[in-house]
Amino acid sequence: xxxxxxxxxxxxxxxxxxxxSDIDDQNADKVYCLGDLVGYGPHPNAVVEMIRALxxxxxxxxxxxxxxxxxxxxxxxxxxxxxxxxxxxxxxxxNQVIHPEVREYLAQLPFSLRDDNLCFxxxxxxxxxxxxxxxxxxxxxxxxxxxxxxxxxxxGHTHVPYVRSLDAGQLQIRVxxxxxxxxxxxxxxxxxxxxxxxxxxxxxxxxxxxTYVIYDTxxxxxxxxxxxxxxxxxxxxxxxxxxxxxxxxxxxxxxxFAERADDPTxxxxx
Amino acid sequence: MTIWAILSGIEGNLAAYEAVLTDxxxxxxxxxxxxxxxDVIAARPESKNVIERIRSPRANEPEPQxxxxxxxxxxxxxxxxxxxxxxxxxxxRFGMETVxxxxxAIPRHMVEWVRSxxxxxxxxxxxxxxxxxxxxxxxxxxxxxPMQMLDRLMRMDAxxxxxxxxxxxxxxEIQQGSVTSSIITLDQxxxxxxxxxxxxxxxGVGNVGRVPGQATYTLYNPNTNQLEFRTVRYAxxxxxxxxxx
Numbered sequence: 472x473x474x475x476x477x478x479x480x481x482x483x484x485x486x487x488x489x490x491x492s493d494i495d496d497q498n499a500d501k502v503y504c505l506g507d508l509v510g511y512g513p514h515p516n517a518v519v520e521m522i523r524a525l526x527x528x529x530x531x532x533x534x535x536x537x538x539x540x541x542x543x544x545x546x547x548x549x550x551x552x553x554x555x556x557x558x559x560x561x562x563x564x565x566n567q568v569i570h571p572e573v574r575e576y577l578a579q580l581p582f583s584l585r586d587d588n589l590c591f592x593x594x595x596x597x598x599x600x601x602x603x604x605x606x607x608x609x610x611x612x613x614x615x616x617x618x619x620x621x622x623x624x625x626x627g628h629t630h631v632p633y634v635r636s637l638d639a640g641q642l643q644i645r646v647x648x649x650x651x652x653x654x655x656x657x658x659x660x661x662x663x664x665x666x667x668x669x670x671x672x673x674x675x676x677x678x679x680x681x682t683y684v685i686y687d688t689x690x691x692x693x694x695x696x697x698x699x700x701x702x703x704x705x706x707x708x709x710x711x712x713x714x715x716x717x718x719x720x721x722x723x724x725x726x727x728f729a730e731r732a733d734d735p736t737x738x739x740x741x
Numbered sequence: 742m743t744i745w746a747i748l749s750g751i752e753g754n755l756a757a758y759e760a761v762l763t764d765x766x767x768x769x770x771x772x773x774x775x776x777x778x779x780d781v782i783a784a785r786p787e788s789k790n791v792i793e794r795i796r797s798p799r800a801n802e803p804e805p806q807x808x809x810x811x812x813x814x815x816x817x818x819x820x821x822x823x824x825x826x827x828x829x830x831x832x833x834r835f836g837m838e839t840v841x842x843x844x845x846a847i848p849r850h851m852v853e854w855v856r857s858x859x860x861x862x863x864x865x866x867x868x869x870x871x872x873x874x875x876x877x878x879x880x881x882x883x884x885x886x887p888m889q890m891l892d893r894l895m896r897m898d899a900x901x902x903x904x905x906x907x908x909x910x911x912x913x914e915i916q917q918g919s920v921t922s923s924i925i926t927l928d929q930x931x932x933x934x935x936x937x938x939x940x941x942x943x944x945g946v947g948n949v950g951r952v953p954g955q956a957t958y959t960l961y962n963p964n965t966n967q968l969e970f971r972t973v974r975y976a977x978x979x980x981x982x983x984x985x986x
Contacts, residue, residue, distance in 0.1 A: 597875075609922040609936035614892040634925040642891065642918035642938070646883045649910040649957070649970050658887040660920075669927075676927055695927050 478627025482512025483672025489700030506532025632669030749905020753788035754950025760975035779810020779871030908948035
């Protein structure tokens with residue numbers, strides 16, 4: 472079975488359409504979405520309506536949560552005052568234009584999804600705001616997969632796609648408990664993988680193309696897909712709707728620019 | 742030579758705390774630092790006496806350094822000062838009756854003191870905290886999955902984590918370990934690389950007030966890395982009520 476996994480559409484209807492067409496071309500049997508349907512982009516309602524119409528199983532992303540909870544996105548993840556100001560503008564704009572039924576839909580999205588030995592989350596199994604970047608310490612990365620009980624963990628949130636294989640994990644432990652004899656234990660973990668689906672609507676891998684992944688359960692093969700679309704159309708809509716022009720600027724370049732957090736592993740404790 | 746006394750879970754049991762203080766004073770080497778890793782209070786009226794005692798150490802006693810525990814967090818939630826809006830966890834575990842007892846037990850002027858407590862302490866390469874680097878509710882025991890134990894240390898990059906949530910006294914040593922990792926992106930693939938872990942430890946410091954007549958706590962010498970788990974027996978029959986659990 473071929474499974475397509477996408478994430479971080481961010482109100483970019485043009486990119487979503489292009490990715491859905493590519494998924495059709497790849498003959499995927501099933502599609503999962505890892506959240507962040509809204510935020511930054513100009514068409515949040517249309518994106519949600521499309522995902523609902525196609526009945527795509529979807530996790531709740533951090534932007535989806537923020538719109539539901541009526542909170543601005545985690546302030547401590549903003550690297551600068553300017554970035555925070557722009558983030559709040561995008562949040563306020565999305566909050567104003569979102570339809571009530573769309574908000575209700577975002578509210579009922581689950582934190583995670585399971586399919587056999589696969590687990591799907593937005594950021595990490597512990598927090599929608601946690602970035603599982605490829606450079607995260609290998610032990611920490613392995614803990615995140617083990618915490619789910621799955622073999623493959625699909626996530627998004629970073630907007631940069633990757634496949635990380637974690638193999639031959641082992642720990643030697645000695646435990647002393649009062650009143651009991653000392654015990655030596657060894658722990659070993661089988662092959663685990665983290666698959667980051669990147670971003671459909673706001674890529675940050677250095678090019679404007681939308682990204683998603685195809686996972687083939689038959690041969691365990693994972694393919695990172697990069698899909699061209701008319702990003703200029705989305706950029707024009709961003710300007711037209713009155714969203715901060717820098718969103719169009721970075722969308723056209725696939726760049727995070729000055730928005731990168733100083734400490735991407737930091738998790739909001741809100 | 743500096744020796745630390747580390748305790749947790751007094752849970753409003755003043756007699757137990759006094760017994761531990763007495764035991765601390767009896768030590769051959771003077772105890773210079775006293776860390777209390779949360780749960781100073783519980784849902785019992787005597788809790789306010791424990792706060793008063795902690796805030797007024799006697800001349801020959803170390804000044805306690807106190808951080809928040811689970812009960813302190815529940816109290817702050819009750820007063821609208823916590824991270825959660827509702828005391829859901831407290832109600833689920835102990836019922837509505839306990840909510841009222843906790844509310845009545847701590848006078849308003851003491852709530853501010855509770856609010857001022859740190860989440861934990863980082864001293865030398867040691868993290869001292871009630872639950873773990875994740876939350877006050879996170880309970881680490883010798884049965885916690887090993888990778889989860891390591892994660893709790895790595896979140897704060899500590900070599901030694903002292904915690905009190907479980908109430909157990911234990912020493913959990915991660916002696917060595919490795920993981921092989923490889924990454925494929927749209928533009929490149931890295932060859933497998935091994936990551937190793939350096940030796941680290943998690944120590945359960947015990948519980949002072951939960952078990953009537955018996956308090957456990959920990960002594961630690963940061964210069965020699967020596968640990969000692971202490972068990973103190975005390976009389977618990979003089980009006981002492983069993984802690985609500």
